[in-house]
Amino acid sequence: MDTSVNEETRDERRRNWRDIDLRAVAPFAALILLLILGALVNPNFIGLNNLANVATRSAFIAIIAIGATFVISSGDLDLSVGAMVAFVASLMILFMNSGVIADPALMLTAAVLFAVVAGSLCGLANGLITTVGRIEPFIATLGTMGIYRGLTTWLSQGGAITLKDPALQEIYRPAYFGSILGIPVPIVVILAVTCVAAFILYRTRYGRHVVAVGSNADVARYSGIPVNRVRTIAFVIQGLCVAIAVLLYVPRLGSTSATTGILWELQAITAVVVGGTALKGGAGRVWGTICGAFILELVGNIMLLSNFISEYLIGAIQGTIIIVAMLVQRSLVRKS
Amino acid sequence: MSSQTSGAGDGAVVLSARRISKSFNGVQVLFSVDFDLRAGEIHALMGENGAGKSTLVKILSGFEQPTSGEITLDGHAVTLPPNGAAEALGIVIIHQEFNLAEHLTVTESLFLGREVTRFGVLDRKFMRAETRRVLDLLGSHVDENAMISSLSIADKQMVEIAKAISRDARVVFMDEPTAVLSREETNFLFKQVRKLRDQGTSFVFVSHKLDEVMELTDRVTVLRDGQWIKTSPTSILDGESIAQLMVGRELSKLYPAKREPNVDEEIVLSVDALSTGYVKDVTFNVRKGEILGFSGMIGSGRTELMEAIAGLRSRASGEVIIRGATVPSGDVHAANRQGLAYMTKDRKSKGLLLNSRMTANLTLQSLENHGKLGYLSPASEAQALERARRRFDIRVRDGNVVAGRMSGGNQQKLLLAKVMETEPEIIIIDEPTRGIDVGTKQQIYHFISALARDGRSIIVVSSEMPEVIGLCTRVAVMREGRIVGMLEGDEISEQEIMRYAAGLKKKAAA
Ligand SMILES: Nc1ncnc2c1ncn2[C@@H]1O[C@H](COP(=O)(O)OP(=O)(O)OP(=O)(O)O)[C@@H](O)[C@H]1O
Numbered sequence: 133m134d135t136s137v138n139e140e141t142r143d144e145r146r147r148n149w150r151d152i153d154l155r156a157v158a159p160f161a162a163l164i165l166l167l168i169l170g171a172l173v174n175p176n177f178i179g180l181n182n183l184a185n186v187a188t189r190s191a192f193i194a195i196i197a198i199g200a201t202f203v204i205s206s207g208d209l210d211l212s213v214g215a216m217v218a219f220v221a222s223l224m225i226l227f228m229n230s231g232v233i234a235d236p237a238l239m240l241t242a243a244v245l246f247a248v249v250a251g252s253l254c255g256l257a258n259g260l261i262t263t264v265g266r267i268e269p270f271i272a273t274l275g276t277m278g279i280y281r282g283l284t285t286w287l288s289q290g291g292a293i294t295l296k297d298p299a300l301q302e303i304y305r306p307a308y309f310g311s312i313l314g315i316p317v318p319i320v321v322i323l324a325v326t327c328v329a330a331f332i333l334y335r336t337r338y339g340r341h342v343v344a345v346g347s348n349a350d351v352a353r354y355s356g357i358p359v360n361r362v363r364t365i366a367f368v369i370q371g372l373c374v375a376i377a378v379l380l381y382v383p384r385l386g387s388t389s390a391t392t393g394i395l396w397e398l399q400a401i402t403a404v405v406v407g408g409t410a411l412k413g414g415a416g417r418v419w420g421t422i423c424g425a426f427i428l429e430l431v432g433n434i435m436l437l438s439n440f441i442s443e444y445l446i447g448a449i450q451g452t453i454i455i456v457a458m459l460v461q462r463s464l465v466r467k468s
Numbered sequence: 469m470s471s472q473t474s475g476a477g478d479g480a481v482v483l484s485a486r487r488i489s490k491s492f493n494g495v496q497v498l499f500s501v502d503f504d505l506r507a508g509e510i511h512a513l514m515g516e517n518g519a520g521k522s523t524l525v526k527i528l529s530g531f532e533q534p535t536s537g538e539i540t541l542d543g544h545a546v547t548l549p550p551n552g553a554a555e556a557l558g559i560v561i562i563h564q565e566f567n568l569a570e571h572l573t574v575t576e577s578l579f580l581g582r583e584v585t586r587f588g589v590l591d592r593k594f595m596r597a598e599t600r601r602v603l604d605l606l607g608s609h610v611d612e613n614a615m616i617s618s619l620s621i622a623d624k625q626m627v628e629i630a631k632a633i634s635r636d637a638r639v640v641f642m643d644e645p646t647a648v649l650s651r652e653e654t655n656f657l658f659k660q661v662r663k664l665r666d667q668g669t670s671f672v673f674v675s676h677k678l679d680e681v682m683e684l685t686d687r688v689t690v691l692r693d694g695q696w697i698k699t700s701p702t703s704i705l706d707g708e709s710i711a712q713l714m715v716g717r718e719l720s721k722l723y724p725a726k727r728e729p730n731v732d733e734e735i736v737l738s739v740d741a742l743s744t745g746y747v748k749d750v751t752f753n754v755r756k757g758e759i760l761g762f763s764g765m766i767g768s769g770r771t772e773l774m775e776a777i778a779g780l781r782s783r784a785s786g787e788v789i790i791r792g793a794t795v796p797s798g799d800v801h802a803a804n805r806q807g808l809a810y811m812t813k814d815r816k817s818k819g820l821l822l823n824s825r826m827t828a829n830l831t832l833q834s835l836e837n838h839g840k841l842g843y844l845s846p847a848s849e850a851q852a853l854e855r856a857r858r859r860f861d862i863r864v865r866d867g868n869v870v871a872g873r874m875s876g877g878n879q880q881k882l883l884l885a886k887v888m889e890t891e892p893e894i895i896i897i898d899e900p901t902r903g904i905d906v907g908t909k910q911q912i913y914h915f916i917s918a919l920a921r922d923g924r925s926i927i928v929v930s931s932e933m934p935e936v937i938g939l940c941t942r943v944a945v946m947r948e949g950r951i952v953g954m955l956e957g958d959e960i961s962e963q964e965i966m967r968y969a970a971g972l973k974k975k976a977a978a
């Protein structure tokens with residue numbers, strides 16, 4: 133009797149061990165490998181300071197990629213995020229420069245709200261064009277990418293848009309350069325956004341709907357899920373994440389130009405794919421995405437610290453990473 | 469010997485399995501199974517849902533490799549090549565779940581991988597003609613140029629069959645080929661199968677339809693829980709004894725006693741002059757606690773009508789009224805909110821998320837019952853799963869398996885459970901027992917009957933005549949998009965339904 137019980141639990145355990153999805157583990161394994169590689173290349177690399185720096189710098193892509201995880205899980209794609217960053221950031225700075233509110237603290241609060249609304253509206257536009265307009269998301273967001281980028285260029289008249297008021301600059305600075313309990317603010321924001329996103333995706337009705345719509349829109353429809361609303365909301369979440377990234381971006385540089393956020397869509401999508409989310413939809417991995425964003429930044433950092441490869445090749449390396457990640461994903465799918 | 473219809477009994481053994489075992493992720497599903505297939509025989513493979521029939525069939529056609537055991541072909545041990553390459557050895561399979569690429573035409577799918585060329589160019593004309601010939605043999609009217617994605621499930625099944633029998637195979641495995649076919653289509657299929665059998669081709673026929681097994685096959689092998697139970701000539705068995713071998717116990721009556729509904733009960737659903745593209749001017753009522761059947765040939769518009777009622781399709785004209793309130797056209801939510809649920813017959817592409825686990829599928833349609841403000845409670849969902857597994861006898865060896873890897877019948881049970889989770893007042897069930905074994909069929913019939921006693925109203929759409937006759941107190945017969953007859957009480961019989969369905973008799977809809 134006793135032995136049979138033992139037998140069973142052992143069997144359970146063995147099964148659980150096998151159950152671990154290689155796809156979920158792969159990005160973290162890659163991260164550890166990179167850390168080891170980095171430590172071999174340069175002993176300074178593994179230092180807490182350097183790693184915290186890397187994490188801080190990954191914040192923009194990480195946060196945008198969290199939004200992309202929702203869009204991609206629901207079976208869509210958003211190519212406009214880089215242009216959206218430039219557009220929303222420009223609007224926000226112009227708003228702060230307008231001086232409609234005299235008190236700097238009040239002004240900042242209003243500007244934050246303004247950016248959040250602007251980001252969400254940009255996302256909503258993408259969502260409505262794809263769902264109501266029934267245009268392939270690839271094409272729809274390629275179009276809005278041109279629009280957001282073009283509007284930015286027009287707003288800046290080809291030059292830069294710079295935050296003028298020194299008082300505002302002063303109180304806004306800590307949003308990027310400050311720290312809470314010794315942890316840099318951007319890292320805190322990444323963690324907060326990720327926790328909320330993971331909660332939504334894994335623990336709420338909406339999260340289930342996203343995955344259902346991404347796996348099979350017909351099944352979702354027959355199950356009474358409002359498919360178009362779910363897809364649109366995913367685009368709005370993406371816009372919201374872009375806005376949060378903007379809130380960190382503006383205090384860092386205090387200015388934008390027509391080239392702000394160029395190719396960030398590539399990096400965000402790469403982070404999502406490296407993190408193990410399937411591009412065809414139906415499975416989202418929020419923590420994997422964060423891991424992917426961190427890997428991208430780490431690779432850049434290692435290239436900088438080592439002298440083997442020119443840092444001008446970073447774009448090429450990132451392009452390679454996304455292709456390799458897809459190959460790995462596919463071979464893991466085949467195996468299971 | 470040639471004059472004997474079941475003369476297949478003494479052909480040489482072509483393909484055999486010796487002590488075949490199979491495990492998936494450490495969970496064993498076949499236990500040392502032996503199986504012989506002789507030349508020119510039709511061999512039925514029977515067993516409950518999840519008994520391992522499909523798995524055995526896949527192993528014998530190279531789609532899965534056995535964990536242990538031996539396969540012999542013409543007496544020699546072989547390792548069958550994977551992914552359909554066993555076709556080169558003359559072994560083909562008609563999968564239980566369709567395997568057709570949706571974006572190809574019928575002709576392209578038939579010749580996939582063995583395209584015919586003339587001077588290096590595809591000989592489309594020849595391939596089209598050949599496809600037409602095979603489809604005609606099967607009595608199928610499918611257009612050889614149609615896209616697979618545009619076909620109904622029955623037509624897709626016909627294309628699968630056409631594909632298999634056009635390959636001059638020595639051994640053909642048919643995993644529930646008739647589950648979605650009408651009687652007429654089935655007859656055409658059987659005629660071809662018999663003809664090929666007489667020319668020496670061997671068939672393995674997996675089915676839950678006992679009468680078809682009795683009619684078509686020469687020998688029967690029964691599996692239970694992954695174990696071989698018995699192989700014997702079909703002629704010395706009858707439906708009842710096979711059923712007993714399958715479930716391992718005696719089965720009581722398949723259908724529960726009918727209970728005539730009270731004519732004074734309120735009308736919960738009324739459909740008034742509803743038309744869509746194909747469905748024309750359909751009017752009928754359903755009372756509280758009633759089980760209303762819908763019969764008719766495949767393509768008579770039943771599914772289209774039901775989808776229009778459930779809001780999955782918009783209506784051209786007409787009204788749907790639930791308890792006095794009109795349901796807006798093409799609005800699934802409104803219909804759901806008003807207590808109406810529809811269970812699709814197309815479980816693979818419209819019913820289940822094949823890559824998700826059981827729980828995610830089960831609660832997908834009723835997530836609002838599992839937590840507040842959009843938050844989901846895992847405990848509550850686990851309870852739902854427990855309940856569903858008990859109620860519908862969903863059998864899986866590994867609770868974490870994704871829906872697509874469950875046996876066909878268990879997928880069907882999961883789908884039914886999913887719809888029932890919404891606790892609908894009015895339930896439209898399209899083909900309730902597709903691919904379900906006799907034991908579970910009985911369980912589902914009793915469940916439906918209990919629902920009706922409980923005051924729910926049920927519409928059963930079914931191509932299995934006995935099911936409609938055994939279960940329903942009123943039967944609507946559809947033909948070419950219209951209700952051509954409404955039968956009640958003693959009128960409900962196979963002949964009567966057939967007469968209406970075939971257009972020999974017509975009556976103003978009640
Ligand atoms: N690829 C797989 N991975 C894990 N488990 C599997 C896989 N394929 C089948 N199984 C399991 O093997 C068992 C036998 O399934 P199988 O499909 O052979 O049953 P079946 O006899 O064909 O049933 P049905 O009548 O419902 O079609 C089931 O418990 C099923 O969940």
Ligand SMILES: [Mg+2]
Pocket residue numbers: 521522523564643875876877
């Ligand atoms: Mg099966």
